[in-house]
Amino acid sequence: AKDSGKNSARFFTADMDQAVQMRTRLEAQLRRALDQNEFRVYFQPQVDLRTHRIVGAEALIRWVREDGSMCPPSEFIPVAEETGLITPIGEWVLRQACTEAARWQRLSATPVSLAVNLSAYQFRHQDLSRLVQEILRETGLPAQMLELEITESLLVQDDISVGTTMQDLRHLGVHFTVDDFGTGYSSLSYIRRFPVETIKIDQSFIRYCVQDHSAATLVEAILAMASSLNLRVVAEGVETIEQRELLRSLRCGYAQGYYFGRPMPAEDFAALPALAMGV
């Protein structure tokens, strides 16, 4: 028994070594990816459920490695956050996405907003309001067309500097969205203390809302709370017409998901017939 304990300890250490090695390798690859321009920004349409019109897009990063393989953000964003590489990567995404969105404003007859995901790390380790201001000026995107998506966990920590940064950005005209709503704290009380206009109902609730009555009840409850606080609601992960119809009947304002469109390159987004941006 003693022996096998020793063995499992050794295996455990070997596993850890391997995990550390993989992380170190990924970190090096991420640095190279930045240098070599291996990242792309894709855009997924967001629609108004009453009119079915595209009113916005969420920017989602993509990484195609030099060997052609795709590495999903769920794998590399956490490593980028731990190593601080999320700062240059996040800046790159923001600049790239704002550049594209500024073009849409010039081409489209109706305004199309841009949502960009931010990591908590970006609030703590950089002068975010100055960066955003700089990028808006550089790209010419009107501030009110930019929505920054943050997570509940950033707000519940109730960090004074986060609140101040958000206020500064709000004064510029930028909007805030709370992403993945319902997965964490499921309380709207903290939201009142921050300049938040929109919540995104997490896709885990949408996935089952047609079959599962309790999931639908939760979505209904979130919509009622949001309406009493005058918050816009975006349902994410909408994949079927049944889900769309249910959300519409519950008076959910906006939706996003494969049913309306997958994340796609900027050229494809600009060429969507619903936008008819003269391409």
Ligand code: C2E
């Ligand atoms: P998220 O912000 O919650 O983004 C939604 C995710 O759901 C995206 O995955 C999107 O492709 C996917 N999705 C959209 N519609 C559907 C649908 O109908 N069904 C299903 N099953 N999935 C759908 P993706 O692009 O792999 O991104 C995963 C996560 O990585 C994002 O979750 C976000 O947390 C993070 N991420 C992506 N891009 C960025 C970025 O530029 N910066 C930061 N900080 N995080 C990012």
Ligand code: CA
């Ligand atoms: Ca998001």
Ligand code: CA
């Ligand atoms: Ca989300």
Ligand code: CA
């Ligand atoms: Ca998510």
